[in-house]
Amino acid sequence: MKWLEDENGLQYTVTSSQSIKKFTEVVSAYMGFEIDTGKRLKQLLIIDPKMPMALCTKGYFAMLMGNANFTDKAIITSQQLNDIVKNVSVSPREHQHAAALSLWACRDLEKAAIIWEQILLQYPLDGLAARLAHFAHFYSGNGRQMRDSAARLVPYWPQTHPDFGFVLGMYAFGLEEADSYREAEKYGRWAVEINPKDIWSAHAVAHVMEMMGRKREGIKWIKKLEPNWITVNNFRHHLCWHQCLYHLELGDFQEVLKIYDEKIVSDLNADFYLDVCNASSLLWRLEILGVEIGERWHSLQHISAQHIGDMELIFVSLHYLMVLSASGKTDLVNEMITNIRHWSTLDTSQSKIVADVGLSIAKGLHYARKNELYLAIEKIEQVRGKIEAIGGSKAQLDVFDMILLDAVQKSDMNQKASDLFAERVRKKPHSFWSWKGYSRALSELGKTEAAEDALRRSQRIIEDY
Template sequence: MAADYQGLELTTESAAAADAYSACMRGYMGYQTDVGGHLKAALAADGEMPMALITRGYFFHLFSIPALERKAADCARAAQEAIAARGATEREKWHLAALQAWNVGDMEGATDGWEQILLHHPHDVMAVRLSHFTHFYLHGAGAMRQSTNRILPAWDDNRPDYGFILGISAFSHEEAGDYAAAEAAGKRAVEINPRDIWATHAVAHVYEMQGRQDEGIAWLDGLSGQWAGLNNFRFHTWWHKSMYHLEKGQHDAVLDLYDREYWAEPSDEYLDFTNAAAMLWRLEYQGVDVGQRWSVLADVAERHHRDAIMAFADAHYMMALAKDGRAAAQAMLENLAEAAQGAGDQARVTAAVGLPVCRATLALCQDRAGEAADILLPLRDHIWRLGGSHAQRDVWAQMLCRALLAAGRFADARGLLAQRTATKNNSPASWRWYAEALEGCGETAAAAAAREKAAC
């Protein structure tokens, strides 16, 4: 029996298949573009290799596109047949069960499967990365960090790709609010491998959350030369750089990064779309004319308005459809209402949060700010269920504040903006909005003080 590069057994007689599979794993950990090629090579060498078939299914799911979801089910069937014919390790059988759970929308069940694997095999990098991904979209920071902490003692400098695990740990710490631990782990990972874009990104999040924009810009400028041959995740990292420029009021720099780096071409990758839509939404709140860019996004969103695979992505598709006045926005609400009745965790998230957020988004774009505020205010502490990072989800915090201000509900806005300025103390825009709320409440002196903070 062969083994992967971490020493985990693989049910194949083909050394070439095992080597190609290892290259695939390493490429996946490193966000490289050659991952698919290595997986094809593994399957060319051994078309019935269980882990290669299962991984193919996993990768189809990661695109969050309906046609590929169906192909993932084919992969599970092929892996099941292969395992029936040649047998498999317990670990491989757990992976098959995880894929089968994911195939029916049970991301929780899939995550449980990977966590079970990691209790026994903490060097299973596929389980590490996938559980990190699904905790990110399902459970938030605490679960991500707990998961990472369980495996970290099994890793050290002597093991290949230790840095990638540090990067995953860094991001988990960052989302959990331990910025010092995140920065230390992320920078150590980048020392080990400057091309580790996930670790680079974890540190970028620290700078974002701590309002250290100049350091963030320098950090990403210093490392961007390392990103050749990496996949579209580099676009999201450019998006982070534009977030710093946005906070600094450098709107031309934001649009330049948007047009040249992360939306140079229309993309059907959901992460690319979320970068673009959330940035246009933020830019307009800063009074920036974004030209025809919404229309370009809306063309893409129309292709996905019936996806209903990931509530986080749906909420961004709705931004573009609503902003561009597309009829598909209403059709999307109806489709989401139907999807919310289905099984699976994303159906539950859609019912509780995704659908109401989409309704609020459309209401805002149709000058029904009061209705949007009514929907969003009771959801404000539940938005995390959509998944994504604190930085990404802030767009909905902004949406709620602006809805309240537009609806003249200044007392409600005052409280939320007090909360916002407490954590974003050097954010001029947040202080300006706070001043607007205080003025609306008749607190003229406090409003003047807030405006002064905005000018600092």
């Protein structure tokens, strides 16, 4: 094997220059969420089975699956890679990537992210490190880090680089999660203009429209771009989830159910965690809004039960727990909460978050479904101010706020409900449910005029649609 350098100045240990070309294609496919990314990597490993960065990426992709079975596979791959690194002269950057995989496979995502950021300081055109750092910051709930990490990269990437738009998209999403909505939209739209297939950049703009209450624009945005995503993996279903949120806030529940049935749960057999996150959070929202969902929880039970023992991402595990709790699978729920409690005692990046926030949310979800509302309120409210630590976006985390408000209102805690809904209508002034809930709370407090005004606002949102 020999060292060769690509057009970005990155050194690789390979058998031939063809391996570098194929690896570059794998990274571009990964950044673009292409459905054949894994297939491309397998083809590369056939022609260059000991290429360190190809093996490392195999391990990374296993960890990105976010479940225990694939973590075990990543550990094996990491061991194979470390054996090669010991016996073959590899570049310093490849050493760093191997170290990052070892840490991540041991569930220390935080330290792995530190290494990726160190790589980027010296090699800012390392798209793989850039995208993985972005992922790590996202699931650590750190929008500012997502923004700043990408901001450091943008000046180094030539606008003629084929992956330049992907870097803009990461920057756009970081800006959005850091509440810089106008700037986020500018960079997200720029990226989509460069590449209409760029779903992550389209996703950043979709978030902006959700946060700003521009629901009709959001629906048009997704419908216009959706034909470009034929070759995109199941992440495209997450954009359908965003479309559902727009319709949900407009009271168009039949359209939500239609999109749910036809798209969001159309490929559950793929066992892609985000599909269940999309589905479970949407069904719980629908139930809070009083929509009859039939037997839709049932199709999510089997896949969720397979992940009771996962200890990868607490954000994901909470959504599996939502399914089992909503389905009344008490034994499985108790088993999963016991596992989450054990998880909270370990020494990993996520275990600290589980101990600080995740375990309380898990208990709160269980209490909410058991109708033990005061306990649900206590558990969720005590971590409400730091819930972003579990990862996920502001749009995704909103379901936990809705669960809390629903429990408060059902408990006839009218003053607390009024206060929480007053806060919510200022954050989400275009939400009919928020104004309706505020109206009910005000009415219970005898504030008739204010309650009627809030109800009119709620009705106007529906009527305008």
